[in-house]
Amino acid sequence: SRKKKRETKAKEYDIRLRELSDSLKRDNIRITGVPEDEREKGAESLCEQIIVENFPNLGKDTDIKIQEAQRTPIRFNKNQPSTRHIIVKFTKYSGKKRIMKAAREEGSLTYKGRQIRFAADLCTETWQARKERQDIFNVLNQKNMQPRILYPARVSFKIGGEIKSFPRQKLKKFMTTKPALHETLRVTL
Template sequence: MKQSTMNKAINEIKTTLDRINSRITEAEEQISDMEDKVVEITTAEQNKGKRMKRTEDSLRDLWDNMKRTNIRIIGVPEEEERKKGTEKIFEEIIVENFPNMGKEIVNQVQEAQRVPYRINTRRNTPRHILIKLSKIKYKESILKAAREKQQITHKGIPRRLTADLSAETLQARREWQDILKVMKEKSLQPRLLYPARISFRFDGEIKTFTDKQKLREFSTTKPALQQMLKELL
C-alpha cells in the first residue's frame, strides 16, 4: 500500500516536471523567436540606415557637383543688373579684367541668376549673382586669374569673384569662427583662407592649418597657444 502511494506520488512529480519542462521549452522557443525577430528588425533598421546614408551621400555628391562649376559675383547693384541683364554684366567683368579669355569663357555660361537672401531679408546690401559654367576648368581659370589680379572691377568699381562653396565647406568654415574670434582678441591676425583653412601669425611666423586636429597637435608644442585655445580644441 505504501509502495503504491509512493509510486503514485513519484508519477505525479514526474508529470509535473514534464509539464514544467514543456513550458520551459515553449518559453525558450518563444524567446528564440523573439530574438530572431529582434535580429531581423535590427538588420532591417541597419540596412535602412545604410540606404539612407547612401542616399544622403548621393544627394550631397550631386549637390556638390552642381555647385562645383559655380562662381559668385559679389557687389553688383540690382538696378544695374535690371538694365543690362546678368550675363551681360558677367561678360563686361570678363572683358574688363581678363581680356585674353574673351568670348570663350562668356560662351560657357549655362545659367545666371541672383541668389536669394540667406541671413537677413531686410538687409539693403545687394544679393550675389550666381554664374553656372559648363565645366569646372573654366571656373578654375577665372578664379586663378582673379587671385593673380587681386582686385576685380566692373566699370572701375571693385567687385568680388568667389567660388560657390559646398555645404561641407561652409560648415568647415563656420567651425573656425570661435577660434578666429579668440585669435583676433589676442592680435594674432587670423585669416580664413579658401576654401576652409585658418592662417595666423605666431612667434613672428605665419602658420596655416587645414583642420582643428592639426592645429591641436601644433598647439601642444606651444603652451601659450594651447592655453589660449584650450576651451575650443
Template sequence: MLTYIRRRLDEHSELVNKVLENIKKNQSEVKNTIREMRNSLEGLNSRVEDTEEHISALDERLEEITQAEQKKEKRIRYNENSLKELWDNITHANICIIGVSEGEERDKGAENLFEEIIYENFPNLRKEIDIQVQEAQRAPNKINPKRPTPRHIIIKLSKIKDKERILKAARERPQVTYKGKPIRLSADFSAKTVQARREWHDIFKVLKGKNLQPRICYPSRLSFRMEGEIKSFSDKQKLKEFITKKPVL
C-alpha cells in the same frame, strides 16, 4: 520557631515563583517583539530590493534611450555632412558674384554681365583661357525687405580649373569692380561650408603670423607648410591632436 522559618521560606518561595513567572512572561513578550521587528525588517528589505530592481530597470531604459538618441544625432550629422558634400560637389565649378544691383542682368543676361566683369577686371585672363559658362542666374532666394541686399548671381562654369584661376586672379587684385563699383567673387559654398571656413579665421591668422603659408582648401580644409611638408586638417579636433605632438605651434 521552626514554624516561623517554614512560613518565611514559603513566602520567599512564592515570591521567587512570581518573579520567575514574570521573567518568563517578559521573555515571551521580548521574543514576540523581536519576531515582529524581524518581520518588519524583512518587509523593508523586500521593498528595498524591489526598489533597487526598479531603479536598475530605469537605468537600463535610460541607457537605451541615450544610445538611441546618440545614434539619431550621429545619423543627422552624417546626413547633414552628406548633403553638404553633395551640394559642394554640385557647385564645385560655380562662381558667386556678390554685390551687383538687382536688375542689372535683366536686359543683357547674367552670362553677358559675367563676361563684362571678366573684361573689366581680368582682360589678360580672358585671352588666355576659353571661359565656358553652362548656366548663369540670380540665386532663387527671395529679397528680404528688412535687408535689401541684392541676391547673388551664380555662374556655373564648364571647368573647375577656370573657376580656380578666376578666383585666384580676384584674390590678387586690390578690388574687383563692375562698372567701377566694388563687388566680390567667391566660390559657391553651402551655408555649413561657409561657417566651417569662417571657423578657421583666427587659426589662419596665427599660422600666417608664423609664416607657415596657410590656405583654406576646398571645401573647408586648413592646410599649411611645416618642416617642408604640407599638413592638411578637415576640422579643429584633428588640428588640436596634431598640435599636442607639435607644441611649436
C-alpha cells in the same frame, strides 16, 4: 552607446550631404557687389561684360563659356534694396578655375566703378565651417606658419619644416603632442 552611434551616423550623413552639395556647385562662381540697376540685362550677358572688363585676355577665350547665370533671391528686407549675388555656372570646371585664378591675381575687381568680388559657390555649411577656422588661420598667420584653409574646411600649416593638414577635431589631438602649438592655439580652440 546606441544614441552615440546615431549621432555619429548623422554627422557622417551631414558631411556627405555637404560634399555632394559642394560637388554640384563645383563649376559655379558667386559674384557679389553688382548693382541692382543692371536688371534689364540678362545675368549671363552681365557676367560676360564683367569678365571682359576685368580680364580682357580671358574675355575672348573660347574655353571659358557660361552655361547659365542667375541672381539670388532677396533674403533680407524686401522693402530695402540690397545687392543680390550672381551665381554663374560655367560649362567646364577649367573655365571657372582660370577665372578664379585671374581674380586672385588681379586682386581688386570693379564693375562700372563699383567694387565686386568673385568667390567659389559653396554650400552654407561649408562657408560656416571655413568661418570657424578663420581665427585659427589668423593666429597661425601671426606666427608665420604659412596657414591655408583647404577645401572644404581643413586647416593646413607649416610646422617643423613640413606641411600638416587637419580638420578641426584632429588638430586638437595633434596639438596635445606639440606643446608650443598648444600654447599658440590654446585660446582659439
